[in-house]
Amino acid sequence: MKKIAIIPAFNEERNIEGVILSLRQYQPDFDIVVINDGSTDETSTIARKTGQAVIIDLPANVGIGGAVQTGFLYSLRKNYDLAIQIDGDGQHEASEIQKIIEPILTNQADMVIGSRFLLPSKYRSTWLRRLGIKIFSLLNLIFLGEKFTDSTSGFRAFNRRAIEILSREYPDDFPEPEAIFLLKKKGLRIVEVPVSMKIRQSGKSSLTFFRSIYYMIKVLLAISVSMLRK
């Protein structure tokens, strides 16, 4: 089985090397592809220097969704059977990868979400983000009749079917909650597993207050409208 790790990275020169090396250490049989989303720093050079990953440099910034989708396209064309998405900022731990790929390996799920909130943990985020996650979780319950505790988590595993679908359609920004709907509508199986995550090591989160508000409105709109689509 061919396995690949997709790392979207935008200005992650301080974190990217650590992410690649720990991935290599914990999951030696994974190929690694870094999607450098038009970074203005040394992300690409540093990632290249590790010699452990294929680097795809996007000529301009296309947003996290567009970057991850590039990874899906790459995985599809290179015939990978399993892909994981892991953030370039180091908040997802390579030691937890085994947990999110297990349901794919045993064919119990088409997509697996690593959730911070399934088990009591010391992971804290801003109240706004927690509120957003609560709202999305409620939406999932209403529209899909299923509960997802961490629909914004970008720590995920996909099988080939999920990769195919998402390489065709994937939102540009804030793609995670919408992807659940996209796949569910096609009848794919989504499973959440508990994982622990680190607080970001370096650099700032892309989410400011106003972006968070925009995030929520955009995703709410996208999800509501996608329910009107057949």
Add this chain to the structure above:
Amino acid sequence: MNEIDIIRIQILAILGSLGLIIFIINLIRKKRLREEFSILWLLTAVIFLFISIFRRLLDKFSYLIGIEYPPAALFLILILGLTLVSIHFSVAISELKETNKRLLQEIGLIKAELEEKWRREK
């Protein structure tokens, strides 16, 4: 307003609408404006030309939809036209963003493919 004033503004309106139509057609002729984007503009300009030539049309239209002051109907038509054009633009920009994203992704993938090929040949 006396008759002379009305005729003066009428001539001005006719010239203005005609000018707009000629301007747009000229842009299409020089291939600086695509036909798909010109249709709404032309439509708005033609409606204005008609209203300018047949003054009564505006009064009748205003009466029909219950506008007391006919020039207000003029604004309504104009705003409607502009709104439609703006929405058309938003749709066009959305399409451009999508094709732009796909292009960027393909360029990235092709560059990576080339790099790999060069490395193997070395």
